[in-house]
Amino acid sequence: xxxxxxxxxxxxxxxxxxxxxxxxxxxxxxxxxxxxxxxxxxxxxxxxxxxxxxxxxxxxxxxxxxxxxxxxxxxxxxxxxxxxxxxxxxxxxxxxxxxxxxxxxxxxxxxxxxxxxxxxxxxxxxxxxxxxxxxxxxxxxxxxxxxxxxxxxxxxxxxxxxxxxxxxxxxxxxxxxxxxxxxxxxxxxxxxxxxxxxxxxxxxxxxxxxxxxxxxxxxxxxxxxxxxxxxxxxxxxxxxxxxxxxxx
Amino acid sequence: xxxxxxxxxxxxxxxxxxxxxxxxxxxxxxxxxxxxxxxxxxxxxxxxxxxxxxxxxxxxxxxxxxxxxxxxxxxxxxxxxxxxxxxxxxxxxxxxxxxxxxxxxxxxxxxxxxxxxxxxxxxxxxxxxxxxxxxxxxxxxxxxxxxxxxxxxxxxxxxxxxxxxxxxxxxxxxxxxxxxxxxxxxxxxxxxxxxxxxxxxxxxxxxxxxxxxxxxxxxxxxxxxxxxxxxxxxxxxxxxxxxxxxx
Ligand SMILES: Nc1ncnc2c1ncn2[C@@H]1O[C@H](COP(=O)(O)OP(=O)(O)O)[C@@H](O)[C@H]1O
Ligand SMILES: [Mg+2]
Numbered sequence: 001x002x003x004x005x006x007x008x009x010x011x012x013x014x015x016x017x018x019x020x021x022x023x024x025x026x027x028x029x030x031x032x033x034x035x036x037x038x039x040x041x042x043x044x045x046x047x048x049x050x051x052x053x054x055x056x057x058x059x060x061x062x063x064x065x066x067x068x069x070x071x072x073x074x075x076x077x078x079x080x081x082x083x084x085x086x087x088x089x090x091x092x093x094x095x096x097x098x099x100x101x102x103x104x105x106x107x108x109x110x111x112x113x114x115x116x117x118x119x120x121x122x123x124x125x126x127x128x129x130x131x132x133x134x135x136x137x138x139x140x141x142x143x144x145x146x147x148x149x150x151x152x153x154x155x156x157x158x159x160x161x162x163x164x165x166x167x168x169x170x171x172x173x174x175x176x177x178x179x180x181x182x183x184x185x186x187x188x189x190x191x192x193x194x195x196x197x198x199x200x201x202x203x204x205x206x207x208x209x210x211x212x213x214x215x216x217x218x219x220x221x222x223x224x225x226x227x228x229x230x231x232x233x234x235x236x237x238x239x240x241x242x243x244x245x246x247x248x
Numbered sequence: 249x250x251x252x253x254x255x256x257x258x259x260x261x262x263x264x265x266x267x268x269x270x271x272x273x274x275x276x277x278x279x280x281x282x283x284x285x286x287x288x289x290x291x292x293x294x295x296x297x298x299x300x301x302x303x304x305x306x307x308x309x310x311x312x313x314x315x316x317x318x319x320x321x322x323x324x325x326x327x328x329x330x331x332x333x334x335x336x337x338x339x340x341x342x343x344x345x346x347x348x349x350x351x352x353x354x355x356x357x358x359x360x361x362x363x364x365x366x367x368x369x370x371x372x373x374x375x376x377x378x379x380x381x382x383x384x385x386x387x388x389x390x391x392x393x394x395x396x397x398x399x400x401x402x403x404x405x406x407x408x409x410x411x412x413x414x415x416x417x418x419x420x421x422x423x424x425x426x427x428x429x430x431x432x433x434x435x436x437x438x439x440x441x442x443x444x445x446x447x448x449x450x451x452x453x454x455x456x457x458x459x460x461x462x463x464x465x466x467x468x469x470x471x472x473x474x475x476x477x478x479x480x481x482x483x484x485x486x487x488x489x490x491x492x493x494x495x
Contacts (some may be wrong), residue, residue: 057393093389095390097390098390099415099488108397109399140489141488142490158398190304
């Protein structure tokens with residue numbers, strides 16, 4: 001079975017995940033088409049990070065299925081590293097390598113993991129730094145950059161691998177209000193270029209603006225979902241309404 | 249050289265301070281050889297003990313139970329027993345057992361070799377613990393970022409965990425290596441002609457215990473001083489702008 005772009009690039013079917021006896025995901029299903037941007041919103045502790053981490057196999061699952069380009073992510077025979085080469089991930093706390101400069105952070109994975117030519121990678125890394133509007137900061141260490149700048153380096157670091165899908169887990173949650181925007185602008189540009197994005201976010205305005213589809217999760221289930229216009233204008237479930245009242 | 253020798257001969261005649269290592273070329277040669285042996289022993293043991301530390305911590309991180317148990321037993325043994333006893337154990341017991349096992353006569357490894365082996369294992373046991381503490385200071389989230397970028401376990405170890413753990417380990421490593429250099433004197437007990445051993449030979453021949461004791465103090469202060477200076481230079485060189493001390 002080969003995957004073609006008319007089929008979902010990421011597909012979750014009845015995904016269940018427990019930590020010990022504690023079931024965090026209780027049967028989650030959704031599809032993402034290539035080039036789509038979906039936003040996952042929901043109260044803290046509802047399992048959003050867990051969900052997103054299952055997609056690149058940082059977490060395992062107990063039941064159900066997750067496929068990426070038609071391949072079962074949790075097939076024990078699957079080469080996890082091959083999967084992760086196709087999926088970029090950006091974290092809330094940036095998680096840059098503190099002992100490497102910004103440029104080195106961006107270059108490392110293509111050189112080490114993909115064994116690409118160093119000079120060619122450097123060229124691409126410099127243009128990625130420009131793309132996230134950090135030209136001139138190539139030789140700075142993460143500790144010398146602001147949170148917003150670090151997060152944009154982290155985005156460039158992921159993009160350097162030329163992923164097919166990007167995962168963003170509350171990437172602006174640790175930032176000052178002033179720097180949130182610079183990161184959101186970067187993500188928006190990416191989405192407009194046609195990158196498939198799965199975002200967990202608390203930025204409702206941003207979700208409304210960039211998402212093709214919104215999923216509201218609570219206590220491990222998708223409570224409600226829909227295109228942003230519909231979802232925000234006309235939330236049906238009382239839990240969704242309560243949540244939106246709190247965050248809007 | 250002649251004038252230096254004359255000065256120390258005069259010092260002996262006028263003030264009774266008998267520094268034969270300056271006034272006598274034979275004593276000077278054997279004392280310098282002793283210092284060189286100490287340096288050689290220190291350098292080889294430093295390198296090997298650091299390698300043991302790195303390998304040990306790697307084995308501790310594996311899933312298989314056997315290597316983890318072996319490393320734990322190794323650490324318990326070498327940290328919990330005196331280095332002198334360890335050296336005797338290798339020199340007298342292990343050497344004999346291995347020789348008879350392999351049918352070799354006259355000993356398998358030289359005195360110097362056994363000193364290297366026992367001191368490296370001794371300091372290595374502490375290095376495993378030091379590096380393990382350094383490793384646990386590396387945030388799991390940083391490692392996870394490398395995992396998400398499809399790094400292999402070895403690439404994560406080599407390019408992320410180890411460089412960060414090493415930086416965190418340097419202060420403790422520094423004091424363990426200083427300790428190692430001082431502990432090389434234990435090799436005296438199996439007649440490795442290191443600084444203390446040759447000093448003893450000299451003061452037995454020349455009856456200048458007080459002078460040689462002072463020479464030995466100063467020699468170790470200088471040797472340890474050089475090591476501390478190099479370690480600090482290394483620490484400084486490894487420092488990352490905006491990272492470490494400030495956090
Ligand atoms: N590694 C883990 N071990 C045990 N429980 C966990 C672990 N990770 C997350 N959880 C629990 O799973 C639930 C969902 O967490 P998370 O996915 O981080 O939620 P969210 O991102 O929506 O805030 C929380 O109750 C959390 O305590
Ligand atoms: Mg979360």
